[in-house]
Amino acid sequence: MIIKQSDVREAIARIPDGATVCVGGFGVPGTPFYLLQELVRHGAKDLTIVKNDANERGMGVDHLLKNGQVKKLIVTHIGLNANAIRMMNEAEIEVEFNPQGILAEKLRAAGAGLQGILTDVGIDTTLAEGKTIITYDGRQCIVEPPIKADFALIHAAIADQTGNVRYSATAQNFNPLMAMAADCVICEAEQVVEAGRLDADLIHTPSPFVDHVVEIAELSEEYNVIRR
C-alpha cells in the first residue's frame, strides 16, 4: 500500500515558476481554495492556470491574479470575475477561451495519452481562427491539441490515504479531468480516511491519477454558500 498523505506546504512547494497548473472547480463547488491559498503563500510566478473559470473577485484563482502570479489563463468563461476581465483587456494576462466541453476533452486527451481530438465544435466561429483544420471523412474538423499540465490541484469530498477520491454533487465537474491531465496531482480532501474505508466500486478518480493527498485543516469562508 502506497501512502500519499502529505503536508500542504511540502506538496505545493514542488510547483516552480513557469509551471502549468490545472485547477478543478466550476464556480465555488470543487475549487481547491485551501491549495490555492498555499500557492499564493508559496509565490510561484509566471504560471499558466487551466480552469473552467476565474472564480469571483477575491476568491480562489483571483488571489493568484491579484498577486501577479499568473501569465496565462486557459478557461471557458471569466464573466463572474471583473478583475480577470480587466487584466485581460489591459494585457496584463493572456487568456485563451475554449468551448467548455472541448476544454474537458483536451484535458481528457492528455490524460488518456492521445495526440489530440478532432471536432467541428466552433468551426464557424472566431475561436477556429489560427487552428489547424483538416478534412476527415468528408467533413471539416478542427485539430485540437491535448492540454498537458505539470500540476493539478483538485478538491475531493473524501479521499483515502492511497489517493482514491470521491467528489460531492456538482463539485465533481472538471476535477477528474484536471487530475488525468497533469504529471503531478495534489488533491485536497475534506476528509482523509484509511485505505479500505472507501468502497472500491464507488471511486470517482482512482489512486494512480493522484500523487499527494492533503487534508484540509479547516474549511475557510470561501467554501461557503455565496449569498448574492
Add this chain to the structure above:
Amino acid sequence: MSLDAKTRMLHRAAHELKDGMFINLGIGLPTQLVNYVDEGANVCLHSENGMSGVGPLVPYEKADRNLIDAGGGYVSRLAGSAFFDSALSFAMVRRGRLDLTVLGAFEVAMNGDLANWMIPGKFTPGIGGAIELAQKTPRVVILTTHQDKKGQSKIVRECSLPLTAKKCVNRIYTDMAVMDVLEDGLILKEIADGLSIEDVVKATAAPLQIADTIVHF
C-alpha cells in the same frame, strides 16, 4: 418589456418543454421557464456543470454548497438525478442526447445564425458551453426580448456580432412574436395580444413571411 409581456412570453415559450424531454435551459430568462411548464409534463433538465435531473432553486438556508446549476444558482436534487464530470456532461450534448435547448440572444439572423456570447470591446466573458449547445442540440429555440435596450431589433438579416453557431436556430420566442426559421427566412406565426402584424414587422430588422393564420398569445 413590461412584466405582463414577459410573463406572457414565458407562458407561451414554456409549451416547448414537452413531456419526456431532456432539456438544457440557458442562463437568465430561459431558466425561468421551469416555473411555467405545463401541468403533467415531466421533463429532465441538464446543467453543463455536471447534472441531469436538476431540481428547483432553494433558499440560501437550505442550499448545499456543492450543488449549483451552471448559472451559479443553488438547486436541489430530485428522485432520478445524476452527477457527472464535465467531459461526460458535454458528451451527452455533442452526442445529441438533449432534445431541446432554450438560449438567449444578442442577435438572431433570418437564416438561423446565432450570436449570443460576445460584444467586442464591451462584453467578453468567454464562450462557456454556448457553442456546443447551439451547434449540437437537435432543437434550438431562442427566448429573448424582441429589441435591445436601445430599441434595436435583435432579429436581423445578418449577425454583426461574432457568431456562436451558424444556422442553428429553429424558433424564436420574443415578447412580441413567435417566429420559425425556414430554409428561405423567417415566418411570423404568432403575435402578442394587443399588437398588430404591422407592429411586429416594424420592430423587426429582417423580412418576415406571414403565416396564413396568425395566433395571438
